[in-house]
Amino acid sequence: MARRPIRPAADNPYSVFVSWSKIVLPLIALGLLSTLFLFTRREEPVSVPVAELEEIAREQRLANPSYAGVATDGSAIAIAAEEISPDGEERFAILRPRAQIDAADGTGMRISAGAGTLDVPGNSAELRGLARLVTTNGYAMETEGVTADLASGRVESTGRLAVRAPFGELEAGRMAYGGTDAGKLIFSEGVRLLYDPPDDAAAPADPAPQTAAPEEE
Template sequence: MAAATNFHSQLVGWLKILLPLAALMLLSTLFLFARNTGTSSEIPFAEIDAAAAEQRIAAPRFSGLTNAGDILSISAEAARPDTSGGTDITIDMPRLSLDATDGTTLRITAGTGQVDTSANTAHLGGLARLETSSGYVMETAGLQADLTTGTVTSDGALEIQAPFGQLNAGQVTFEAGNDGAGQQMNFTKGVKLVYTPATAAPKDE
């Protein structure tokens, strides 16, 4: 519960900064238009939209602990609040890191992302790439991360380069270890394996 409160408080803090900034910029833009002495009576909606789109924080980063004590952090190139007044935050080029208590790590990079501050979840979209400290490299179209439990689930099928060969699966789920079991990686929904045996070292003559 403390981990969930930590994430939620950090994200709410972002919104407290971003939303007033967006309102101030829009108000300033309207004042500039009101003082315009030009003869045109048309309202430049495209310029207003462009100004609103620039309300963002560059290089945001926040982190916390999952229920299992793993360190989870998310960073991005930029973050923008929900323009409709919701609690979602859109992040560009997100990076998620999960450092488990057993020493294993998970690194994820993606093209787009969105953090739901009310549900304490993050969705990483575009082409998402996962790398684990145990030697697995995967690519998939999207991932859902629970920031409280540290569970990460792929939206659909993915290709996996494993230390022992090539894997294809309909879905993968990473779960934080319980009772000292360590992080678990579960492949489901049609798993295919192409095993590649390690090349034997040449014997000395």
């Protein structure tokens, strides 16, 4: 004959407590979890496919990394990227990096590029793949790449630049910004300038026409 399962006695306080705990505790957990979601900041839902999660774990890459610090010249430096992954020992490859440098004098520079490398021991970064640079005082530049010393705040181009300035267009073989020359742009190595004054610049006054004195009769 089959044995009937033993049920806890209704008058046993411990058994009643255990039975109710199996129901109440999961409900409490669900309530806490719901509260967590209710009080977090509402953002657009993010859906990451399982295959992408496996790829991230396998390749040891991280999405949307960011770095911020202060250079010795007082400049605030911030670097962000869409993705970062190891590239050898203490070096990291960064995808579509963006850099922002705010000098102590109030000027600044924004840099974007297609790719780059972050050197941790050297405290430096290299941005390459058509780097675009824009300054707060009206300069827009394009070059093949730039290097940034994160300790001193100095930025240098790695090739020739095409520059659109407030006063015209220029080309240069080299550009340096920040560091000991905080907030200053320095162009060198074959600088060529096409001067284009602003349209609202005041035109010089024409000299008064000279007339011959009438002959005396």
